[in-house]
């Protein structure tokens with residue numbers, strides 16, 4: 001492995017650890033989404049672009065090996081901690097309740113799934129369906145690892161694919177709790193909201209993430225307008241439990257128009 005010295009324009013030799021390579025590939029994915037070139041990311045990390053490109057392919061193998069030797073959870077991001085007080089309050093009635101069925105759209109590395117398993121789906125007969133496209137193998141590997149570590153993997157059904165395709169196949173009036181945290185563009189959030197609504201049991205709770213996410217972006221690129229349109233469209237059929245960074249509603253038991 002070699003590393004460049006940007007100042008001199010020549011590359012000096014340096015060994016890179018597997019952890020460094022994994023982190024570099026993860027960062028590359030994150031920065032590429034924002035439109036940053038591979039060459040630029042290479043410069044930022046002090047890694048020749050050709051070498052960085054070569055690291056992308058074996059990432060899955062490296063990560064699988066690394067995770068196999070880890071006993072604890074493995075997460076690279078935390079989209080959960082700030083919501084714990086609200087989730088605890090909103091979902092306390094479901095804790096220890098038999099047969100609770102949850103649906104999660106957007107599971108990523110499984111951090112929220114693991115939280116729901118440990119704090120809501122605590123009865124032996126509770127379960128969760130996790131829908132995600134898992135755009136990178138690393139996300140699915142971490143999800144699988146974390147679910148394994150949770151010790152209650154038998155409660156989890158992982159469905160990989162776009163939510164609008166998968167939701168169509170799920171039964172109506174079936175889930176007690178639905179968490180929507182998938183693709184953040186308004187059109188997708190609206191579609192996830194409407195399709196999920198028909199899959200939520202009367203009396204069930206649906207939570208939208210990211211109502212206040214990235215408010216500086218055009219409305220079509222973020223969830224807020226979709227959640228507002230959803231709330232307007234289904235007005236009268238739910239009770240609002242929370243309207244803050246997240247929005248939570250309970251479906252009325254006698255819901256007109258369904």
Ligand SMILES: C[S@@+](CC[C@H](N)C(=O)[O-])C[C@H]1O[C@@H](n2cnc3c(N)ncnc32)[C@H](O)[C@@H]1O
Nearest residue numbers: 079106107108111112132133134162163182183
């Ligand atoms: C913010 S992350 C979810 C975080 C997770 N709920 C947590 O708290 O740890 C969003 C996830 O949505 C998934 N996703 C994006 N678009 C999707 C789509 N159309 N269908 C299914 N999943 C999607 C992404 O792959 C990503 O894993």
